[in-house]
Each structure stands twice: as structure tokens, then as C-alpha cells.
Amino acid sequence: xxxxxxRKLPVVHVCTIVPISQTVGANRIVPAIAIPHPxxxxxxxxxxxxxxxxxxxxxALKALQTEITEQTVFTN
Numbered sequence: 001x002x003x004x005x006x007r008k009l010p011v012v013h014v015c016t017i018v019p020i021s022q023t024v025g026a027n028r029i030v031p032a033i034a035i036p037h038p039x040x041x042x043x044x045x046x047x048x049x050x051x052x053x054x055x056x057x058x059x060a061l062k063a064l065q066t067e068i069t070e071q072t073v074f075t076n
Contacts, residue, residue: 006027010027010064011026011064012029012030012064013028014038016038018073022073028066029073029074030060033056040053059074059076
């Protein structure tokens with residue numbers, strides 16, 4: 001299904017378990033924080049969480065704009 005969506009619209013898969021994303025065929029993969037809290041860390045202050053979330057969203061947007069020819073994991 002991921003490949004069908006990609007034919008019409010580029011997609012970034014933000015995930016906590018990268019090998020699963022690779023297995024299902026996601027092309028642009030951004031690793032998330034943790035399974036129960038992919039976009040945050042409840043042990044952090046709200047201000048720290050905002051920084052973490054913003055960084056992940058910016059990374060996903062950069063991945064979305066990047067031309068790729070094969071599955072790519074965006075780690076930075």
C-alpha cells in the first residue's frame with residue numbers, strides 16, 4: 001500500500017521500529033523516539049518536548065523534499 005500511495009504523493013514514515021517500515025516498503029523513513037511516545041518524552045518538560053517534536057517534524061519535512069532512488073532512513 002505504501003508504494004501505491006508513493007506513486008501519487010511522496011510520503012514520510014515516522015516510526016519507532018525502522019525494520020518494520022523497511023519491510024512494508026516505506027521509502028522515506030524517519031526514526032521516532034519510543035513506541036509509546038513516538039513524538040515526545042513525557043519525562044521532559046513541555047518546553048523540551050516542543051523542541052523534540054519540532055526537530056522530528058523538521059526532519060520529516062526535509063525528508064519529504066529530498067529526492068531518493070531507494071529506501072532511505074533519515075537519521076540526522
